[in-house]
Amino acid sequence: MRSISGIDIAGGIVVITILALAPMLAASNYLTGVLTVCAIYGIWASSWDFMSGLTGRENFGHSLFIGAGAYTAGFLATIWSTNPWLSLPMAVGIAIAFSLLVGFPTLRLRGPYFALAMLSASAILQRLCLIFWEYTGGEEGLYGLDPLIKNPLHYYWFVLGVLAITVVILTLLAQSHWGLLLRAIRGDEATCQAAGINVTFYKIASLMISAGFAGLGGALYAHYQLQVSPPLFSVVVSITVIIMVYVGGIGSIYGAAIAAILLTLLTEMLRGFGEYRLWIYTLTLMLILFFLPNGLIAPLWRRLTERLR
Amino acid sequence: MLQILIYGAVSSAIYAMLAVGFTLIFGVARILNLAHGSFYALGAYAAYVLTSLFKVPLFLAAPLAVLLVAGFGVVMERFLVRPLRSSQLAVLMITLAVSLAVEQALFITFGSEYRNVPSFVADKLSIGGVDISGQRLLALVAGVLVLLTLWLFIQRTRLGAAILAVSQDPEAAQYMGIPTNRIFSIVMAISAGTAALAGVLVSPFLTVQPTMGLLPMVKAFAIVIVGGLGSIPGSIIASLILGYSETIVAYLISSSWTELVSLVAVVVTLMIRPSGILGRRAAF
Numbered sequence A: 001m002r003s004i005s006g007i008d009i010a011g012g013i014v015v016i017t018i019l020a021l022a023p024m025l026a027a028s029n030y031l032t033g034v035l036t037v038c039a040i041y042g043i044w045a046s047s048w049d050f051m052s053g054l055t056g057r058e059n060f061g062h063s064l065f066i067g068a069g070a071y072t073a074g075f076l077a078t079i080w081s082t083n084p085w086l087s088l089p090m091a092v093g094i095a096i097a098f099s100l101l102v103g104f105p106t107l108r109l110r111g112p113y114f115a116l117a118m119l120s121a122s123a124i125l126q127r128l129c130l131i132f133w134e135y136t137g138g139e140e141g142l143y144g145l146d147p148l149i150k151n152p153l154h155y156y157w158f159v160l161g162v163l164a165i166t167v168v169i170l171t172l173l174a175q176s177h178w179g180l181l182l183r184a185i186r187g188d189e190a191t192c193q194a195a196g197i198n199v200t201f202y203k204i205a206s207l208m209i210s211a212g213f214a215g216l217g218g219a220l221y222a223h224y225q226l227q228v229s230p231p232l233f234s235v236v237v238s239i240t241v242i243i244m245v246y247v248g249g250i251g252s253i254y255g256a257a258i259a260a261i262l263l264t265l266l267t268e269m270l271r272g273f274g275e276y277r278l279w280i281y282t283l284t285l286m287l288i289l290f291f292l293p294n295g296l297i298a299p300l301w302r303r304l305t306e307r308l309r
Numbered sequence B: 001m002l003q004i005l006i007y008g009a010v011s012s013a014i015y016a017m018l019a020v021g022f023t024l025i026f027g028v029a030r031i032l033n034l035a036h037g038s039f040y041a042l043g044a045y046a047a048y049v050l051t052s053l054f055k056v057p058l059f060l061a062a063p064l065a066v067l068l069v070a071g072f073g074v075v076m077e078r079f080l081v082r083p084l085r086s087s088q089l090a091v092l093m094i095t096l097a098v099s100l101a102v103e104q105a106l107f108i109t110f111g112s113e114y115r116n117v118p119s120f121v122a123d124k125l126s127i128g129g130v131d132i133s134g135q136r137l138l139a140l141v142a143g144v145l146v147l148l149t150l151w152l153f154i155q156r157t158r159l160g161a162a163i164l165a166v167s168q169d170p171e172a173a174q175y176m177g178i179p180t181n182r183i184f185s186i187v188m189a190i191s192a193g194t195a196a197l198a199g200v201l202v203s204p205f206l207t208v209q210p211t212m213g214l215l216p217m218v219k220a221f222a223i224v225i226v227g228g229l230g231s232i233p234g235s236i237i238a239s240l241i242l243g244y245s246e247t248i249v250a251y252l253i254s255s256s257w258t259e260l261v262s263l264v265a266v267v268v269t270l271m272i273r274p275s276g277i278l279g280r281r282a283a284f
Helices: A005-024 A027-054 A064-076 A084-107 A113-130 A152-175 A177-187 A190-196 A199-225 A237-247 A254-291 A297-305 B002-028 B036-053 B058-084 B089-109 B134-156 B159-168 B170-175 B180-202 B210-227 B232-252 B255-272
Strands: B125-127 B128-134
Touching: A005 A027, A005 A152, A005 A254, A005 A297, A027 A064, A027 A152, A027 A177, A027 A199, A027 A237, A027 A254, A064 A084, A064 A113, A064 A152, A064 A199, A064 A237, A084 A199, A084 B089, A084 B255, A113 A237, A113 B210, A113 B255, A152 A177, A152 A199, A152 A254, A177 A190, A177 A199, A190 A199, A199 A297, A237 A254, A237 A297, A237 B089, A254 A297, A254 B058, A254 B089, B002 B036, B002 B128, B002 B159, B002 B180, B002 B210, B002 B232, B036 B058, B036 B089, B036 B180, B036 B210, B058 B089, B058 B180, B089 B210, B125 B134, B128 B134, B134 B159, B134 B180, B159 B170, B159 B180, B170 B180, B180 B210, B210 B232, B210 B255, B232 B255
Parallel strands: none
Antiparallel strands: B125 B128
């Protein structure tokens, strides 16, 4: 990964300014709402990219952390009715706890165990939500969360700020010595181990970071929707996030965030297609897998800025 | 007691049919097929379409459904998986995409309501005082027969020997003149066919709906991890363990808790013996 230059920072500021001003285009809460969801997906996609993109360990159950964060917010609001702001740190903590639960037994191993275990764990948690409906509200989920910020526009700016901070933190981490180690693990795990690097520690720690941000995004989503329901745990959420990262260019983090925003806007425009929406998604994925194995956003940005540096 | 014995055997047989195909395609072609559950769902839906819409008699509809799904598996392997085989992540993504596409297609064509498939055998049997529907018993018998046939096929025939050779070392097998790509197609057909057969057999007594493939696939993962990735005898043993422990849990505690059994089994296996009961390759 090349280092950040002035042009990257300038590009980032321009994108954030455009996004912050975008709701002014039409004074409708609808657009603001869509953009809020865009920013939340951006947090999810960049957090997935940090762990899986850098270490090459595909996480097929990111929705586990998203759902854990969202349900933490839901339980705090409906059962203990605490201050809604408390749910953000709690969601991060619970998501990290789940990452340890799955990461410890599976990330020590090579092979596809981690991917399978994450996929199964998220699917089983979704089932458990339906089975223990007395506590989780079953199919309907939990209702009546309080908004963090009453004004939707202000909430959007808050979420956008969280996204910006997430991308900056994750990019700085990826650029650091740490990120170098993670990418070395993707390249050749055995050599890393031979060089005295505690490979398992770095993989689990990066999963914890990834899970923490995903849980934070989940809680933000819960306080936007004001309800949580079992589909948050579904495989579809995980795969949507992975597609976004793929389109953005794996391992670039900023690409994942931008692709998440663009694809969420795209699906919103495709809402007229109703149930065909996921089909179009799946089709996009297949086309990108075949024709653009390196993704779209990050390679494009690299090519655009090559002349300018 | 006898009830646990019989019902446990039935669910073990169904799990084994699913898990064996999943582990076979991984062991031979190194394809981790996340679309395996959709073969199961497609089998059930094919049986439904053939019997309810085209009025095909059931004994004819069942093999036809299995063949159709096997064909689907071969086409998927040839045109979607094979071009991407160089990257493990791409294979995972494409098979996951296929499974989502199938689920959505079923949802769009049939809606989310449950569908019914007529029973193969309507009679109820009573074994030692335990009532069991003939359909469940048929699933058990068919499962055992399929596994036996598969075992004999791999151990005794020339083609089976070729499959074993490819699973041990694809490159060396290719040098010996074994057409590896054709073997992959055949194994995919077997794998998809057994999953579809499991779907056809359970369709009369379980709910047929678009998302029906996901949970059995999760169970198949669990079984394959417990038994050892790529090991057929391992996955049969693990099917028995999981099938019986789920039945016992359902009987003693509550059927709600059965979903946890596979998760616990996976976690315990990965902590104690990551390569599974009979896994050949060390997982770490």
